[in-house]
Amino acid sequence: LFSSSVVYRASSHMSKSNEIKRVSIEGNIAVGKSTFAKLLQNAGQDWEVIAEPISKWQNVDQTTPQTVNCPQQSSSNLLQMMYHDPKRWSYTFQTFSCMSRMRTQLQPPPARLLQSTGTPVQVYERSVYSDRYIFALNMFELGCINSTEWAVYQDWHSFLVEQFGHQIQLEGIIYLRASPQTCMERLGKRGRVEEQGIQLDYLEKLHTKHEDWLVNKSTKVHFEHLAKVPVLVLDAEVEFEKDSKIQDNLLTKVRHFFN
Numbered sequence: 212l213f214s215s216s217v218v219y220r221a222s223s224h225m226s227k228s229n230e231i232k233r234v235s236i237e238g239n240i241a242v243g244k245s246t247f248a249k250l251l252q253n254a255g256q257d258w259e260v261i262a263e264p265i266s267k268w269q270n271v272d273q274t275t276p277q278t279v280n281c282p283q284q285s286s287s288n289l290l291q292m293m294y295h296d297p298k299r300w301s302y303t304f305q306t307f308s309c310m311s312r313m314r315t316q317l318q319p320p321p322a323r324l325l326q327s328t329g330t331p332v333q334v335y336e337r338s339v340y341s342d343r344y345i346f347a348l349n350m351f352e353l354g355c356i357n358s359t360e361w362a363v364y365q366d367w368h369s370f371l372v373e374q375f376g377h378q379i380q381l382e383g384i385i386y387l388r389a390s391p392q393t394c395m396e397r398l399g400k401r402g403r404v405e406e407q408g409i410q411l412d413y414l415e416k417l418h419t420k421h422e423d424w425l426v427n428k429s430t431k432v433h434f435e436h437l438a439k440v441p442v443l444v445l446d447a448e449v450e451f452e453k454d455s456k457i458q459d460n461l462l463t464k465v466r467h468f469f470n
């Protein structure tokens with residue numbers, strides 16, 4: 212099903228100067244983005260991974276000091292709240308996850324990367340674009356975000372991307388592609404408590420959203436530059452975590468994408 216890999220070279224789109232490139236890793240829940248990001252991080256000193264700020268979503272009180280002393284706020288795991296009661300919490304979750312991602316990705320790159328003589332690359336786990344065109348859109352289509360919330364979400368998202376987007380503009384997207392069934396198995400194996408109620412049907416919907424955005428290019432995106440960002444599609448159906456040969460093969464494709 213996913214044997215072919217579609218490659219659009221990122222290099223032609225990138226500037227030749229010693230600027231830092233930004234690339235996001237996209238893919239379904241539990242496909243292996245973090246594992247792949249670590250692989251890139253270890254592959255060369257020119258790569259720096261900016262992890263998805265998921266621990267912030269699981270501990271909201273700790274990240275927003277003004278709510279720390281609020282006695283009614285006993286539950287602070289927004290990820291859990293969203294999966295437990297999606298109609299009530301999806302909008303709040305999507306707002307907070309996108310805002311915290313933007314804040315994290317807007318941090319200045321480490322000096323090590325700025326001093327690099329090669330091609331320094333900042334690797335993001337997901338982006339503000341998958342937040343909107345995969346997750347928030349899906350929740351809207353499922354009726355868990357209502358039309359007023361969706362209008363508000365799109366309004367502030369467009370505004371923020373227009374204001375700050377140039378600082379986190381992507382030069383490439385790496386799409387880790389695997390079947391929803393495979394992601395379901397990996398999700399079960401890793402056993403993140405909040406995700407235990409996720410059904411295959413949900414992963415299938417997210418899979419279709421990834422395909423529409425990154426392969427079929429049928430998702431209506433609102434940012435001109437985004438439609439031109441090159442996409443490297445990698446087959447993540449095979450288990451790559453413990454297989455060095457497969458890892459080398461994937462890394463070769465990534466290097467080719469950047470050179």
Ligand code: DCP
Nearest residue numbers: 239240241242243244245246308337342346406
């Ligand atoms: N999530 C969400 N809406 C978003 C971003 C994430 O509902 N805008 C949810 C989906 C997951 C959790 O947050 O339950 C973490 O999302 P990811 O799929 O990005 O991260 P994983 O840890 O699943 O990635 P991987 O296993 O591929 O490393």
